[in-house]
Each structure stands twice: as structure tokens, then as C-alpha cells.
Amino acid sequence: MSEKKPAPQAAGSRASMKKELPEKYRDHKHVWVFIEMERGIVHPVSFELLGEGRKLADKLGVELAGVVMGGPGEDVQHAAREAFAHGADLCYIIENPVLADYRNEPYSKGLTQLVNAHKPEILLLGATTLGRDLAGSVATTLLTGLTADCTELNVDDDKSLAATRPTFGGSLLCTIYTLNYRPQMATVRPRVMAMPARQEGRSGRVVPFQIDLKETDIITKILSFIPDRDSSKSNLAFADIVVAGGMGLQSPENYQLVKNLASVLGAEFGASRPLIQKGWVTSDRQIGQTGKTIRPKLYIAAGISGAIQHRVGVEGADLIVAINSDRNAPIMDFAHLGIVTDAIRFLPALTEAFRQRLSPHAKDRLAG
Amino acid sequence: MHFVVCIKQVPDSAQIRVHPVTNTIMRQGVPTIINPYDLFSLEEALRLRDKVGGEVTVLTMGPPMAADSLRKALTIGADRAVLLTDRFFAGSDTLATTYALAQAIRKIGETFGKPDIVFAGKQTIDGDTAQVGPGIAKRLELLQLTYVSAILELDQENSAVKLERRSEGGVQILQSRLPCMITMLEGSNIVRRGRIDDALRAARAEVVTWNAKDAGIEDLTLCGLRGSPTVVKRVFAPQARAEKAALVEVAATPAATAENLIEAIFAKAPTLQADMVKLASGF
Numbered sequence: 001m002s003e004k005k006p007a008p009q010a011a012g013s014r015a016s017m018k019k020e021l022p023e024k025y026r027d028h029k030h031v032w033v034f035i036e037m038e039r040g041i042v043h044p045v046s047f048e049l050l051g052e053g054r055k056l057a058d059k060l061g062v063e064l065a066g067v068v069m070g071g072p073g074e075d076v077q078h079a080a081r082e083a084f085a086h087g088a089d090l091c092y093i094i095e096n097p098v099l100a101d102y103r104n105e106p107y108s109k110g111l112t113q114l115v116n117a118h119k120p121e122i123l124l125l126g127a128t129t130l131g132r133d134l135a136g137s138v139a140t141t142l143l144t145g146l147t148a149d150c151t152e153l154n155v156d157d158d159k160s161l162a163a164t165r166p167t168f169g170g171s172l173l174c175t176i177y178t179l180n181y182r183p184q185m186a187t188v189r190p191r192v193m194a195m196p197a198r199q200e201g202r203s204g205r206v207v208p209f210q211i212d213l214k215e216t217d218i219i220t221k222i223l224s225f226i227p228d229r230d231s232s233k234s235n236l237a238f239a240d241i242v243v244a245g246g247m248g249l250q251s252p253e254n255y256q257l258v259k260n261l262a263s264v265l266g267a268e269f270g271a272s273r274p275l276i277q278k279g280w281v282t283s284d285r286q287i288g289q290t291g292k293t294i295r296p297k298l299y300i301a302a303g304i305s306g307a308i309q310h311r312v313g314v315e316g317a318d319l320i321v322a323i324n325s326d327r328n329a330p331i332m333d334f335a336h337l338g339i340v341t342d343a344i345r346f347l348p349a350l351t352e353a354f355r356q357r358l359s360p361h362a363k364d365r366l367a368g
Numbered sequence: 369m370h371f372v373v374c375i376k377q378v379p380d381s382a383q384i385r386v387h388p389v390t391n392t393i394m395r396q397g398v399p400t401i402i403n404p405y406d407l408f409s410l411e412e413a414l415r416l417r418d419k420v421g422g423e424v425t426v427l428t429m430g431p432p433m434a435a436d437s438l439r440k441a442l443t444i445g446a447d448r449a450v451l452l453t454d455r456f457f458a459g460s461d462t463l464a465t466t467y468a469l470a471q472a473i474r475k476i477g478e479t480f481g482k483p484d485i486v487f488a489g490k491q492t493i494d495g496d497t498a499q500v501g502p503g504i505a506k507r508l509e510l511l512q513l514t515y516v517s518a519i520l521e522l523d524q525e526n527s528a529v530k531l532e533r534r535s536e537g538g539v540q541i542l543q544s545r546l547p548c549m550i551t552m553l554e555g556s557n558i559v560r561r562g563r564i565d566d567a568l569r570a571a572r573a574e575v576v577t578w579n580a581k582d583a584g585i586e587d588l589t590l591c592g593l594r595g596s597p598t599v600v601k602r603v604f605a606p607q608a609r610a611e612k613a614a615l616v617e618v619a620a621t622p623a624a625t626a627e628n629l630i631e632a633i634f635a636k637a638p639t640l641q642a643d644m645v646k647l648a649s650g651f
Contacts (some may be wrong), residue, residue, distance in 0.1 A: 132498045173604055176599065222541070341618050
């Protein structure tokens with residue numbers, strides 16, 4: 001919860017800095033990951049969190065638990081098995097018809113009851129629309145700390161969760177602690193953490209948990225659900241190659257150069273935040289802290305200066321190529337390859353060169 | 369009906385600079401704006417008021433200068449503005465913020481009439497947490513409806529509301545009840561420009577200014593730093609990678625430079641060639 005600005009001068013004196021954990025929280029133990037499931041499909045961010053949660057649990061010498069909530073049926077069992085395969089030691093399963101589709105009311109009540117009954121010390125959720133909706137109300141009910149959109153999670157010497165996230169609109173990073181309250185809650189955006197390897201046949205304990213909620217108790221009703229058409233969605237987060245443009249392109253017309261290169265490469269195209277704010281590119285194409293986090297094999301950034309908020313969204317790329325006319329642009333500090341040239345003039349040449357290389361007739365040359 | 373819209377004054381993030389030597393934020397001269405996400409919620413509240421009648425109250429918590437943002441909201445068309453300002457609120461994290469705002473909304477209810485819908489922005493552009501709306505909803509026991517892309521029906525007689533909500537992988541059509549807390553999705557409406565008479569009214573209007581006591585906040589230990597369970601221990605600039613980008617030679621023509629770059633890419637990532645041929649041929 002880092003809307004606040006740091007005030008180091010008061011740091012030593014305030015109550016929340018005390019290291020002694022209040023008695024009532026001493027029996028809070030273990031690391032939990034909320035396993036997000038919609039219409040039977042586990043969101044990949046839950047597995048990424050299990051990978052991260054596993055490391056935290058091992059450092060603390062505690063267990064890693066998945067929390068699966070859903071309507072009665074095979075889906076919750078399947079989700080639990082997948083959680084085990086991705087590192088969970090046990091899974092709490094809350095099965096109830098009111099949980100068939102996500103609604104804030106039954107989910108926040110169910111998760112809050114489970115926390116109060118089984119007392120975790122750390123609770124991680126994905127920073128998705130579902131996870132953010134749920135985490136905010138659960139943390140408020142429990143009156144505990146919640147750190148949004150973390151880019152790094154660690155355990156301190158005194159075993160507290162150190163949650164690092166960008167701050168000030170993404171120009172700096174800050175590390176946030178919830179010292180005197182439990183559980184310590186944090187959300188992480190999809191693709192920020194690496195996907196752990198799936199261990200076939202790995203299993204764990206199932207702990208069923210009952211909640212006393214009936215459909216007649218729930219006010220909000222889902223009248224219908226309209227799934228997105230796949231064709232209209234960008235697949236930036238999972239693309240192998242991504243080409244993106246920034247303010248260096250100078251005009252909305254020049255953004256077409258990015259699209260042309262992406263088309264030749266069979267890549268997804270994206271943009272830095274200013275282009276979205278200017279309305280040149282739609283928001284589902286935004287790459288960075290407040291947009292999509294990408295982890296491609298190759299990322300080509302054209303005319304992007306590389307502010308922190310962009311950097312945290314692309315650092316997982318295997319190879320970052322920066323095309324920028326300013327050799328001192330921040331992006332040159334984290335790109336692997338840089339080329340100091342005007343992107344507007346260079347992109348058409350690069351597109352044409354790739355077109356020739358990658359055409360089916362050029363295979364011999366590539367092989368050599 | 370009474371609509372309360374929570375807004376926040378934020379620095380225009382496009383204009384924030386970090387001091388190159390000290391790595392501290394240079395705040396001087398950075399203009400402030402109403403958090404852009406809040407405007408979609410304000411616009412939706414104004415539309416509902418124009419349709420069914422009633423009043424729109426805008427509320428913000430912040431330093432005295434945050435009154436500027438409230439005045440701006442009045443210019444756009446809000447009927448009343450309340451500023452919650454007190455040094456006890458300094459250093460609030462989102463939990464402490466929602467406590468103060470929820471108390472102020474209770475007080476607004478007692479003073480100007482109970483709100484039917486409390487609106488908040490989806491998230492802010494400076495904190496980006498998306499936690500304040502849900503926190504207010506929980507504290508006031510309002511039904512929580514976030515990421516709303518359209519309000520389809522508002523049935524005053526039955527205190528019912530039907531709306532579209534963005535969820536992972538699709539859109540939910542929901543039937544819910546008033547009072548509720550709604551955060552609107554960006555782009556869900558087009559924010560109006562204020563009319564001349566609203567601008568004139570805003571210039572004369574008084575911003576209702578409350579301190580903690582005025583807002584009925586008695587327990588100050590729940591406010592500001594003391595009421596915040598989270599502690600920011602360290603603020604730092606990200607580490608530069610040990611090595612800077614390897615610069616690819618710029619040749620006489622863009623075409624030759626392109627060849628240089630492609631060679632450099634394949635030298636760095638030899639397995640990429642095969643992947644790229646496969647990808648490119650698939651399209």
C-alpha cells in the first residue's frame with residue numbers, strides 16, 4: 001500500500017516500526033498463494049506466484065499453501081493438482097455454489113474466513129482485475145497491510161516480507177514492510193515473476209474448508225458473461241518477439257513502422273505509456289508497469305527512452321534491442337544491444353532486411 | 369439521488385523528473401492534475417445526475433492546495449466539493465486513507481444526504497494500487513463494483529443497478545443493489561468539458577473544508593503514519609546493469625546498419641534464427 005510518500009525522519013518513532021510482533025499474530029505461519037480460477041482455468045499468474053512463494057517458504061522454513069475457491073466439481077480438484085505440480089505443499093479448497101463465478105462478496109468473505117481460521121503469515125495474489133478487487137477488500141477487512149504490484153519479494157533477516165515495487169509513477173523503487181500486522185499481503189502482476197517448472201506427479205495435502213454462504217445471501221447476481229473474442233486481444237504478455245515504439249516516433253503515422261516490422265517478424269507490437277496517453281495506440285498495447293509485462297525472447301524498442309516504469313515491464317526479455325538517437329537514453333542502461341540512430345529512418349531498412357532473411361527462399365543463408 | 373465521487377490530486381506523471389545526481393524526485397514546478405482515472409467516474413456520476421436528478425459531491429483528501437482539483441471538478445459540473453485536510457493524515461497508506469475517506473463520506477451523508485453511489489477512480493497514476501475504492505466499500509459496507517465499463521440501468525424505485533463489469537477474459541453483466549461503490553474503467557465514457565455557467569459557479573463556490581474532527585474522526589491513531597500498517601523502509605533508484613548496451617555500428621546506409629544489427633542479434637542469441645523463421649512463416 002504505497003500511496004504514501006516515505007517520511008524517513010519519523011521512521012524511528014512511530015509504532016509501526018517496532019520489530020516486536022504483537023502476541024495475537026505470533027501463531028500466523030506459512031505462505032499462501034491465492035489460486036485464481038475463472039471458468040475452470042487457472043490464471044498463469046498463480047503458478048508464477050507459487051514459484052516465488054516456494055522460495056519465500058523455503059527461506060522461512062514453512063509450508064507453501066494454495067488457496068482454491070470455486071463451485072463444486074472437478075475444476076477445483078484440477079486446480080489443486082496443478083498447484084501441487086507448481087510447488088504447493090498443501091491446498092485449502094473452498095467449494096460452494098456461490099463461488100462458481102467471481103463476485104467480490106462471497107470471495108472476500110470466504111477468503112477472510114479462511115485466513116482467520118488458518119492464519120498465514122504471507123498471502124500473495126495476482127494483480128489481475130480479480131486479484132486487485134479481492135485483495136483490497138480482504139486486506140481492509142483484516143486491517144492489514146497490502147503492497148500492490150510488487151516486482152520483487154524477499155524475506156528479511158528478521159523474517160518479515162520485504163516487498164519492492166515502483167513508486168512515484170515508476171521513477172524509483174521502494175521496499176515496503178508490514179511489520180506489526182498479519183498476514184503480510186502483496187499482489188504481483190502477471191509475467192513479472194518467472195514461471196516455475198511443472199513437476200509432473202508432485203502431490204500434496206488437500207484441506208477442505210466450509211463456508212456458510214447461500215445464494216440467497218449474495219446480493220449481486222451475474223446475469224450473463226460475454227467472453228472476449230480471442231482475435232481482439234493482444235497476446236503481448238506471451239509473445240516470443242515484441243516490437244514497440246515510443247515518443248521517438250514523433251507522430252501517430254510513424255507507429256505504422258513498428259507494426260510493419262512486427263508483421264514481418266510474426267511479432268506482437270506494443271508501445272510505451274506516452275503513446276497510449278496521447279491516444280495513438282490502444283491501452284491493451286501498453287508495455288510497462290501500468291500496462292503489460294512481457295518476457296519475449298527478443299524485444300525491439302524503437303524510440304523508447306526507457307523510464308523505470310517501462311523498464312520493469314520488459315526486464316524479463318532474453319534479448320533487448322534499443323533503437324534510439326540518444327546514446328544516453330536510460331534504455332541503453334538495460335538493453336543488451338543498442339543502436340544510436342533515428343528509428344524513423346532505420347525501421348523501414350530493418351524491416352526490409354528481416355523480410356529478405358526470413359523469407360522461405362533465404363533458408364540456406366540462415367543455416368550458414 | 370446523491371452521488372459522491374472520490375478524487376485525488378496527483379502530480380502529472382509525464383512531467384516528473386529524477387535528479388540525475390541525488391536520485392531524488394524533483395517535485396518543484398511539477399503541475400498537478402485530477403487523477404485521470406477519477407474523471408471517468410466523475411463523468412459517470414454527472415451523467416446519472418443529469419438523467420435521474422440529484423447532486424454530485426466531490427471529495428478529496430490532501431493538502432490545502434488539493435482544493436484546486438476540487439474546483440476543477442466543480443468546473444466540470446459537480447455540485448459540491450469537500451476537502452478533507454489535516455496534518456494527522458500525513459503519511460497515510462491506503463488502509464489509513466480509506467479510514468479517513470470513509471469517515472468523511474459518513475459525515476457527508478449526515479450533512480448533505482446519504483449517498484446512493486460512491487464513485488472512486490479505478491486506481492491512481494501515482495500510487496497505482498487500486499486499493500482505495502475497495503477499501504472504502506468494505507468500511508462503509510457498500511456493494512463493491514470495480515472495473516465497470518457501463519451502467520446499463522439505474523432503478524430508483526427498487527434501488528437496483530444493472531451494469532457491465534470487466535473481468536479476466538470477458539465482461540460480466542451484473543445486477544446489484546444500492547448503495548454501492550463503483551470504479552469506472554478508463555474509456556467507458558467521454559469526459560465532458562465544463563460549461564461556462566459551471567465555470568462561473570465554480571469560481572464563486574465555496575469548497576467545504578473539514579479537518580479530522582469536522583469529519584467526525586475521533587480516533588487519530590487510525591490516521592496517517594500511525595494508522596498505516598505498511599512502512600516504506602527504503603526508496604532507491606534501480607541499479608543500472610553492470611554493462612551498458614553493446615552498441616552496434618552505424619554504417620553508411622540504413623540497409624547496411626540493419627545487416628549489422630541482425631548479425632549482432634543472431635550472434636547474441638543463436639537459437640533465435642530458427643524460431644524467427646518459424647514465426648515469420650506462420651503469418
